[in-house]
Amino acid sequence: MNYKQLSQKDKHYLWHPFTQQHEWIKDPDVTIITRGKGTHLYDAKGRKYLDGVSSLWCNVHGHRVPEIDRAIQKQLKKIAHSTLLGASNEPAILLAEKIIQLAPQGLTRVFYSDSGSEANEIAAKMAFQYWKQVKPARPKKNLFLTVREGYHGDTLGSVSLGGIGLFHGIFGPMLFKTLKVKSPHDYPSRKGSNENWLRDCVQDAEKVFRKYGSRLAAVHMEPLMEGAGGMLAHPWGYLKAIRKLCDRHDVLLILDEVATGFGRTGTMFACEQEGVRPDLLCLAKNLTGGYLPVAATLATEKVYRAFLGSFGSLRTFYHGHTFTGNQLGCVAALANLELMEVKGFLEGIKEKSRMMEEFLEPLVAHPHVSDVRLRGMMGGIELVKNKRTNTPYPYEAKMGYRVCAEAKERGVLMRPLGNVVVLMPPLGISKKNLAYLIEVISKSIESATR
Numbered sequence: 001m002n003y004k005q006l007s008q009k010d011k012h013y014l015w016h017p018f019t020q021q022h023e024w025i026k027d028p029d030v031t032i033i034t035r036g037k038g039t040h041l042y043d044a045k046g047r048k049y050l051d052g053v054s055s056l057w058c059n060v061h062g063h064r065v066p067e068i069d070r071a072i073q074k075q076l077k078k079i080a081h082s083t084l085l086g087a088s089n090e091p092a093i094l095l096a097e098k099i100i101q102l103a104p105q106g107l108t109r110v111f112y113s114d115s116g117s118e119a120n121e122i123a124a125k126m127a128f129q130y131w132k133q134v135k136p137a138r139p140k141k142n143l144f145l146t147v148r149e150g151y152h153g154d155t156l157g158s159v160s161l162g163g164i165g166l167f168h169g170i171f172g173p174m175l176f177k178t179l180k181v182k183s184p185h186d187y188p189s190r191k192g193s194n195e196n197w198l199r200d201c202v203q204d205a206e207k208v209f210r211k212y213g214s215r216l217a218a219v220h221m222e223p224l225m226e227g228a229g230g231m232l233a234h235p236w237g238y239l240k241a242i243r244k245l246c247d248r249h250d251v252l253l254i255l256d257e258v259a260t261g262f263g264r265t266g267t268m269f270a271c272e273q274e275g276v277r278p279d280l281l282c283l284a285k286n287l288t289g290g291y292l293p294v295a296a297t298l299a300t301e302k303v304y305r306a307f308l309g310s311f312g313s314l315r316t317f318y319h320g321h322t323f324t325g326n327q328l329g330c331v332a333a334l335a336n337l338e339l340m341e342v343k344g345f346l347e348g349i350k351e352k353s354r355m356m357e358e359f360l361e362p363l364v365a366h367p368h369v370s371d372v373r374l375r376g377m378m379g380g381i382e383l384v385k386n387k388r389t390n391t392p393y394p395y396e397a398k399m400g401y402r403v404c405a406e407a408k409e410r411g412v413l414m415r416p417l418g419n420v421v422v423l424m425p426p427l428g429i430s431k432k433n434l435a436y437l438i439e440v441i442s443k444s445i446e447s448a449t450r
């Protein structure tokens, strides 16, 4: 079907996520992707783009990766899907083994679902039920401590755990209450030494633990950097300090590595950089290399054991989704993870992270750039209207979108978070394409803010 017909039908039938449809249907040039190859996308008008946002933070080795394509084709000749409720399947079994081999020590069990939101809900439900069933039971431990500006997905449980006013505010009355610490990003001391910044953040967390420690079921947070909240970095040592507080007060630590997991920040998992092992770990996005929706919640044996008992004990985790453990998704994930184990993959990420630091951090000198925040190949460039008075661009100015529109003109697809230009290239991007992406980002900021 040609571009015009597709565009008409799109505007007639579809409702896009995180999109003001009123503006979308007026846009004469909506992008309609028809195919991909490597880290490039092609649209219905025949244009070619660099996939600058990793197809929403999940693409790893590019598109039409021969190894992943072959794995899915081979599996298709056997079966596409059967249930994990009351039965099992080979891809789900082998993928669970592979994930546990890669995961931080102590995590021993894999519970599948289909999206990052679900992986987070599952972790929270597990933590909640755990304290009711652990021996001796501690049913009063039913509160969750979360970080402001955190993002754990868009279903109601994960929205309750999150804290982004713009996305979550309106749903307030529908949510369960959580305790929140200030985002580390909101401390003035972040502009100074890591030591002072860390001290300020940890002092506030300690206060909450002192007051509510005995009531806390878990801390639920993103490690190193809050992603969708605007790429808000944490001080080094913060995660480790939170783990210590959890240990001291007998609180579970749930880490949401949906965005940071599988190499994004330069190590297989971000928590490795702080030597931290979570009790529950949420994974999705990169897991299938950006091919199919598979998510996983990992648990320690300690958590898992609290759910064991006779059939009649009702200690079962009563949770599951139709497509949990889907074979096509699991073989895609297996092929993706095998490619990650090829020598040089993580080294390549480190090298490309250094490239991003070298060429993007100097942008902070730009009169409309207030901050450049990077953790590995993940980060953001924050734009301001007036740097001296630290006045942001008003929301309606759509400055982030304007930068992305400029980038599209130059053959790069990106998606901003408010006034933050998001840096999330596919991990397997070539250095040549990364250099081009960096150049386009600089030029696009220059022309949009001029």
Ligand SMILES: *Cc1c(COP(=O)(O)O)cnc(C)c1O
Pocket: 114, 115, 116, 117, 118, 120, 151, 152, 153, 154, 222, 227, 228, 256, 257, 258, 259, 260, 284, 285
């Ligand atoms: C994207 C994201 C989620 C939600 O994942 P979905 O698959 O979109 O439901 C949760 N947590 C973090 C940190 C994310 O970046």
